[in-house]
Amino acid sequence: MAFDINMIKKVYANVVERVDAARKLTGKPLTLSEKILYSHLWDKTTDKAFVRGKDYVDFAPDRIALQDATAQMALLQFMQAGKSKVAVPTTTHCDHLIQAKNGASMDLQSALNTSNEVFNFLESVSNKYGLGFWKPGAGIIHQVVLENYAFPGGMMIGTDSHTVNAGGLGMVAIGVGGADAVDVMAGMAWELKFPKLIGVKLTGKLSGWTAPKDVILKVAGIVSAKGGTGAIVEYFGEGATSMSCTGKGTICNMGAEIGATTSTFGYDESMERYLRATDRSDVADAANEVKDYLTGDAEVYANPEEYFDQVIEINLSELGPLLNGPFTPDLSTKVGTDMAKAANDNDWPLKVEWGLIGSCTNSSYEDLSRASSIAQQAIDKGIKMKSELGINPGSEQVRFTAARDGIIQIFEKLDAKIFTNACGPCIGQWARYDDPKNAPKNSIVHSFNRNFAKRADGNPNTHAFVASPELTAAIAIAGRLDFNPMTDSLINENGEQVMLDEPTGWELPPKGFAVDDNGYLAPEKDGSHVQIAVKDDSDRLQLLEPFTPLGNNLTGVKLLIKAFGKCTTDHISMAGPWLRYRGHLDNISNNCLIGAVNAFGMKTNFVKNQLTGEFGGVPDTARAYKAAGIKSIVVGDHNYGEGSSREHAAMEPRHLGVAAVLVKSFARIHETNLKKQGMLGLTFNDEADYDLIQEDDTFNFVDLNEFAPDKPLTIEVVHADGSKDMVVTNHTYNQGQIEWYNEGSALNLIKKENA
Numbered sequence: 001m002a003f004d005i006n007m008i009k010k011v012y013a014n015v016v017e018r019v020d021a022a023r024k025l026t027g028k029p030l031t032l033s034e035k036i037l038y039s040h041l042w043d044k045t046t047d048k049a050f051v052r053g054k055d056y057v058d059f060a061p062d063r064i065a066l067q068d069a070t071a072q073m074a075l076l077q078f079m080q081a082g083k084s085k086v087a088v089p090t091t092t093h094c095d096h097l098i099q100a101k102n103g104a105s106m107d108l109q110s111a112l113n114t115s116n117e118v119f120n121f122l123e124s125v126s127n128k129y130g131l132g133f134w135k136p137g138a139g140i141i142h143q144v145v146l147e148n149y150a151f152p153g154g155m156m157i158g159t160d161s162h163t164v165n166a167g168g169l170g171m172v173a174i175g176v177g178g179a180d181a182v183d184v185m186a187g188m189a190w191e192l193k194f195p196k197l198i199g200v201k202l203t204g205k206l207s208g209w210t211a212p213k214d215v216i217l218k219v220a221g222i223v224s225a226k227g228g229t230g231a232i233v234e235y236f237g238e239g240a241t242s243m244s245c246t247g248k249g250t251i252c253n254m255g256a257e258i259g260a261t262t263s264t265f266g267y268d269e270s271m272e273r274y275l276r277a278t279d280r281s282d283v284a285d286a287a288n289e290v291k292d293y294l295t296g297d298a299e300v301y302a303n304p305e306e307y308f309d310q311v312i313e314i315n316l317s318e319l320g321p322l323l324n325g326p327f328t329p330d331l332s333t334k335v336g337t338d339m340a341k342a343a344n345d346n347d348w349p350l351k352v353e354w355g356l357i358g359s360c361t362n363s364s365y366e367d368l369s370r371a372s373s374i375a376q377q378a379i380d381k382g383i384k385m386k387s388e389l390g391i392n393p394g395s396e397q398v399r400f401t402a403a404r405d406g407i408i409q410i411f412e413k414l415d416a417k418i419f420t421n422a423c424g425p426c427i428g429q430w431a432r433y434d435d436p437k438n439a440p441k442n443s444i445v446h447s448f449n450r451n452f453a454k455r456a457d458g459n460p461n462t463h464a465f466v467a468s469p470e471l472t473a474a475i476a477i478a479g480r481l482d483f484n485p486m487t488d489s490l491i492n493e494n495g496e497q498v499m500l501d502e503p504t505g506w507e508l509p510p511k512g513f514a515v516d517d518n519g520y521l522a523p524e525k526d527g528s529h530v531q532i533a534v535k536d537d538s539d540r541l542q543l544l545e546p547f548t549p550l551g552n553n554l555t556g557v558k559l560l561i562k563a564f565g566k567c568t569t570d571h572i573s574m575a576g577p578w579l580r581y582r583g584h585l586d587n588i589s590n591n592c593l594i595g596a597v598n599a600f601g602m603k604t605n606f607v608k609n610q611l612t613g614e615f616g617g618v619p620d621t622a623r624a625y626k627a628a629g630i631k632s633i634v635v636g637d638h639n640y641g642e643g644s645s646r647e648h649a650a651m652e653p654r655h656l657g658v659a660a661v662l663v664k665s666f667a668r669i670h671e672t673n674l675k676k677q678g679m680l681g682l683t684f685n686d687e688a689d690y691d692l693i694q695e696d697d698t699f700n701f702v703d704l705n706e707f708a709p710d711k712p713l714t715i716e717v718v719h720a721d722g723s724k725d726m727v728v729t730n731h732t733y734n735q736g737q738i739e740w741y742n743e744g745s746a747l748n749l750i751k752k753e754n755a
């Protein structure tokens with residue numbers, strides 16, 4: 001059995017008591033988001049009502065999902081924790097490392113040829129430590145999670161931003177960095193700032209060409225790409241209950257594109273139908289018993305302004321189909337004349353080269369069936385396709401069922417490329433060009449979520465527009481960005497003018513889902529004998545060695561780089577081609593801080609080696625210090641380490657011998673990641689001291705032997721001319737985190753406690 005009904009029943013057994021207690025504690029009716037948050041507190045005895053947007057709270061998620069790109073370092077780290085099994089049900093999904101080029105079978109084989117050592121590693125670690133493993137080709141992580149694991153009222157985390165998709169089945173599901181997932185897998189709490197709440201009231205009903213995708217495209221247009229930051233978006237109202245469960249998933253999925261912590265919907269009949277259709281009637285039965293606890297309180301939805309930090313209202317009956325883009329998912333334009341004008345004003349190519357349907361956002365059975373109803377009309381009405389069409393089914397279960405029901409064949413009749421059940425073009429794994437950097441300006445339309453430059457095909461000149469699957473199909477048939485299927489006709493092969501009728505489709509397969517091999521491998525009950533497959537000479541995978549504690553005697557520490565201005569986790573650990581080395585700490589460390597601007601000389605990746613006086617790249621210089629047995633320090637500006645939560649940005653400097661990062665201020669997640677790796681993350685007590693730091697400085701930590709919570713640390717900074725400055729620094733380490741430092745890393749401490 002893929003999911004654990006007993007675990008879900010346990011959650012529901014608690015929910016009544018804990019939600020009632022939270023209602024008393026807060027003295028008010030509760031939103032669904034609050035119910036889920038309060039019923040997943042790590043400390044079950046807490047008597048504190050949390051302040052939204054302010055308090056940091058420890059939670060106990062019910063499950064974890066990992067995708068193949070991020071799982072590598074997460075699992076390598078987990079292996080350091082000395083545990084025999086993951087503490088929380090966890091699954092690994094192989095979907096990101098599969099290129100789309102020739103079609104599913106050839107592409108899958110080529111992914112196996114290229115990345116088999118990574119897949120084998122993930123499979124063996126999963127088998128050993130009790131994680132469920134979804135093979136390459138089994139499907140896209142979030143579609144597979146929705147079909148198998150998501151459940152109303154649950155809380156999950158996943159090492160992918162679109163983990164939020166599971167909100168479609170009433171979860172609070174949040175994308176996190178690998179380090180957070182490792183903590184929870186190792187049995188620790190997961191910390192999150194108690195989110196603010198945005199309520200979206202949906203009135204009316206979707207009809208005609210308008211789809212759930214248009215709801216989130218509209219929301220993105222209203223609140224912008226940052227509008228949801230630090231908040232959970234909770235949808236409610238008659239419009240919400242009238243939509244399918246997978247449609248709700250689409251809306252929650254793209255909550256990531258407005259920066260929301262996550263999005264969710266209250267439990268309703270569409271979710272019950274979906275649970276029963278996906279062979280989880282026992283979950284539906286259990287949910288029905290506590291259903292009032294799996295949605296917001298009636299008073300909240302009746303007076304949302306009183307209970308949410310922000311309320312948005314959308315009338316679905318008035319909503320029309322939208323196209324968002326190019327280059328940002330929040331630039332919303334109505335189809336037809338509005339788009340014609342926008343394209344003309346901005347010089348966007350009107351001719352559409354490709355329509356792509358799929359990704360974790362829109363690859364359900366309903367999505368494929370509605371898009372196929374448009375494709376079928378092109379066949380029936382004799383309309384020649386003007387663009388190429390590509391399809392990525394969300395899972396093998398969806399693909400198999402859609403093939404059984406003749407849906408895939410409709411696309412094939414239009415010469416569509418049916419790609420692997422995987423991310424493919426959505427994550428730049430689309431071999432569209434031999435030389436993408438010099439490829440021509442063009443437009444594409446897709447049903448994915450992200451459309452930043454180069455995201456799909458590596459071509460900076462590709463203008464990608466996001467739409468519903470049915471609109472994507474219609475625009476691909478018409479081949480024009482400004483096509484409005486509600487008003488515009490097309491000329492068929494007989495020279496006749498024909499219109500496309502409104503899409504139709506099935507919320508769920510009328511004959512039920514079917515699948516031959518869903519691609520799931522259950523772990524062995526006792527995996528202790530399983531050998532982990534990593535070759536000694538692999539350039540993609542490297543087993544980790546525990547970090548050595550830095551100790552209390554840090555003297556003679558050399559400045560590695562004084563970063564100037566913005567220094568995000570992308571500047572510290574770049575993505576792009578480096579993704580290949582995500583599972584190999586030494587190799588990926590060759591990108592360490594190469595994007596940061598050195599305040600001396602204002603160049604990137606060009607710093608002074610104080611031992612030789614020569615200038616070189618940051619990683620090489622750090623390695624030279626390390627080889628000489630000298631620790632180094634990174635100095636930075638404001639909000640150092642903002643951006644993604646990737647743990648590589650802390651692990652790489654640690655690996656290269658950086659002992660401390662001293663900045664004006666930190667992005668909190670990165671600061672925590674530094675602490676977890678057993679490093680010092682410090683801030684200037686007086687920001688102006690940043691200016692005291694010179695290129696040839698040496699740092700002596702004078703009172704590290706008194707490292708304690710709330711006690712500043714002093715550093716003697718020795719300049720090249722022998723003069724000295726005493727710099728007072730602050731930190732936010734609590735006693736437990738100081739133990740991480742003392743042991744060399746949080747994982748070392750966990751391992752020690754388990755020994």
Ligand code: F3S
Nearest residue numbers: 162359360423426427
């Ligand atoms: Fe994959 Fe794209 Fe979703 S990369 S997980 S299909 S956002």
